[in-house]
Amino acid sequence: MIPPTFDYTRPTTVDAAVRALADAGEDAKVLAGGQSLLPLLRLRLAFPELVVDVGRIPELRGVREDGDALAIGALTTHHDIVHDPLVGRHAGLLAAATATVADPAVRHRGTLGGSLAHADPAGDLPAVALALDAELVVAGPGGRRTIPAREFFVDYLQSTLAPDELLVEVRIPKTDGWGFHYEKFHAVAQSWAIVGVAALVRRDDGHITEARIGLTNMGSTPLRAAAAEQALSGADGPQAVARAAEAAAEGTRPSQDLSASPEYREHLARVLTRRAVLTAAGMG
Known part of the structure; x- marks a missing residue:
């Protein structure tokens, strides 16, 4: 048009x-x-x-x-x-x-x-x-x-x-010193993420001491998965991470559209959080 x-x-x-x-x-x-x-x-x-x-303003680059x-x-x-x-x-x-x-x-x-x-x-x-x-x-x-x-x-x-x-x-x-990973699911290559998870993890002596989880497309704004972040504190292996990831969708309000239902997005948030955190923590 x-x-x-x-x-x-x-x-x-x-x-x-x-x-x-x-x-x-x-x-x-x-x-x-x-x-x-x-x-x-x-x-x-x-x-x-x-x-x-604003494309010709040099101070805005770098x-x-x-x-x-x-x-x-x-x-x-x-x-x-x-x-x-x-x-x-x-x-x-x-x-x-x-x-x-x-x-x-x-x-x-x-x-x-x-x-x-x-x-x-x-x-x-x-x-x-x-x-x-x-x-x-x-x-x-x-x-x-x-x-x-x-x-x-x-x-x-x-x-x-x-x-x-x-x-x-x-x-x-x-x-510096944090593990990280971005995991997303989209229906076709180069399309918008149906759900995405940005994970940052800090470990000490085999345990997760701090985790930050950003969620893509789980509400009308980007969100932090606060409940999952709290549950990940002290996690010491894949099973503990998997249990904590079950809280990833708490407090979210995912939309209903042609790509996915809210329930499917909640499921993806849990699965992708587990994958992203395991990779970021070097446990995957």
Whole structure:
């Protein structure tokens, strides 16, 4: 389909982008990699009066170390994240999960910030951001503020970003020494995950001392499997992990659609959590 008409601007600084968003109010949309916005425009599910293309703002790209965290520019592409040595060394879960996103063409254009700002619970990276305890830095007319990932996603395709704010950076605490794995189930290659599980595990003397579990497509937002995380504390083998994984769907509200029933998604959450944790813990 042909998108509706709209005005277009391409600022070259964050300040100029924020001014354009502030002037347009709720009638503007941000264009980053375009892998989420363009389909919405073509299907006429979005009707912006102004599209603000931030693709030429250099400060929004790249990965750098900042103490105990990595600071990743919002425009850093999936491809660059997969191949960045700092991400591979200090945030392996992010690299591993990003490598499963769609196909190479999408990964060369899609961006980390665009994926998170889109706030699709079926997207792979929002759940990963939750498991990593990421923080999102946004710029607005009043300056910059930092939002924990656990507070960023508020409903289906909705985040705490104000209409005049721009996501500029994602801060990922380093997880050196943690085991990790991203496990997802999808009906066909390159499709959205029916359910996905992002697992981070820390072990000591053969026991799991801490686990973080992010769930993809188990509600209107990405979720943490808090009950399973608690049950995994002290788990010392595959049977203990399997018992703890039975709690993975507690507190979730998976949707009913053509791909799966809520009950099937709950079953997948339990199975995939067991697999992801066993692999992350080196017990698989």
